[in-house]
Amino acid sequence: MIYAFQSPSAMAASVEKLGSPVVMMMEQDLTPEVVDVVQRHTMGVITLGDHGAQTAMNAASPEPAPSDPFPTIDILTSGTTGPPKQFPISHDVFAHMMLNQGSPVLEDPTAPPFMMAFPFGNIAGVSMLAGSFLQGQSIRLLERFSLEEWRRYVVEYRPTASGLPSSAIPMALEARLPPDDLASLKYISTGAAPLDVEVQKRFQDTYGIRVLLIYGATEFGGPVAAMTPALDAEWGDAKLGGSGRALPGAKLRVRDQETGEILEAGGTGLLDVVSPRMGPEWISTSDLVTIDEDGFLFCIGRADGAIMRGGFTCNQCSTSLVRR
DSSP states (O other), X not given: OOOSSSOHHHHHHHHHHHOOSEEEEEGGGOOHHHHHHHHHTTOEEEEEETTEEEEEEOTTOOOOOOOOSSXXXXXXXXXXXXXXXXXXXXXXXXXXXHHTTXXXXXXXXXXXXXEOOSOTTSHHHHHHHHHHHHHTOOEEOOSSOOHHHHHHHXXXXXXXXXXXXXXXXXXXXXXXXXXXXXXXXXXXXXXXXXXXXXXXXXXXHHHOOEEEEEEEEGGGTEEEEEOOHHHHHHHGGGGTTOOOEEOTTOEEEEEOTTTOOBOOTTOEEEEEEEOTXXXXXXXXXXXXXXXXXXXXXXXXXXXXXXXXXXXXXXXXXXXXXXXX
16 A cells, blocks of 8 residues: 555655555556656556546556465554555455454445545555445545535435544534534544544534544554444443443553553553454554553553644654654
8 A cells, every 4th residue: 555645756656665566546646757657667557537447557567476375455554753654464364354343244225335534545444445345335435535525425325323533523513514414423433543532522512423432553453442332322421532442352451651560450551452363462552541440441642752633643853744
C-alpha cells in the first residue's frame, strides 16, 4: 500500500521505492511523474476508473519471480516521526481475523451499502473492505471523507449503525446537523484518535446516538479492545470515554513509564498488548492509559510528546507531520 494523499512527485517516489512489478491505481493518479517511474522500471500498470480495471502500461512486462510462500498485505502505519511505513500482515493472519469475526452473509439484497469513511491503505479500511466482501455487501466510496456526503447517506438509507473517524464527531456538532437527519442511528463506532469525553457526551445528548470507542493499531492487526453495544447497554455513561474491554484472545496490561513495573487496576502508564492475530508476544506502545477494576480501557494520551491534529500526528521535537 502507498497513500494517495500525496503530491504526484511524492507518490512517484513511493512507487519507485517499493519497486513492485505491477502497480494498481486510480486513473487520475497516473500522472506524468508516475508514468516516468513506471516506464524507467518497466512496471506493469492497472488503472481503475469509471469503466472498470484496464491495463494501462507495460502489459508485456516480464513475469515476476515466484512469490514468498507466505504472502503479506503490507499495510501502512507510522509512529510519530518519518514517512508512513509498510507493516506486513500475512494473508493467513488477515483471513483468520476476518473469518473469526463471524459476520453473517447478508440475506437481504436491498440492505444499504456500507459507507467507507477510511482509506484503503490502513488496517481499518482494508478490514472494512474485506468484511463487506465476505458479507456480500456493497460499498459507497468517497474520494475523501465529507460530512455532508455522510449525512446524505444516512438520510437516504437510514442505517441503524455507522462508523466515523473520531474527528468527525465534533464536526457534526459544529455543523449542527439536524437531529431528524440522523434519527435512524443507534450507534456510531469510532477510533483511530482520542475523542474528548465532553464532546462524546454532548453528541450523545444532542442526537440520542451512542458513540462506541474502539482501540487498535496496524501493529495489532486491527482492534484489540472495543465498547460493544452489549457493554454500552450494561454500563452506559458509567464508562464514558472508555474503549471497552479486551476483545476475545487479546490481553492488555499497563506498566509504569519509569520503572517498567506492571501496574494494578487503576494505575496510569504505558499500554502493552498481546494480539492473538500477531502472536503470543507482548507489543509495547507509547500510549498512556489506565485499565479500571472492571477491565475497561481508558486512553489518556501519548507518552512521546506526539500531538494529534486532523488525522495527523506530529512530534514536539520534529517539524514533520505524518499520517497515523
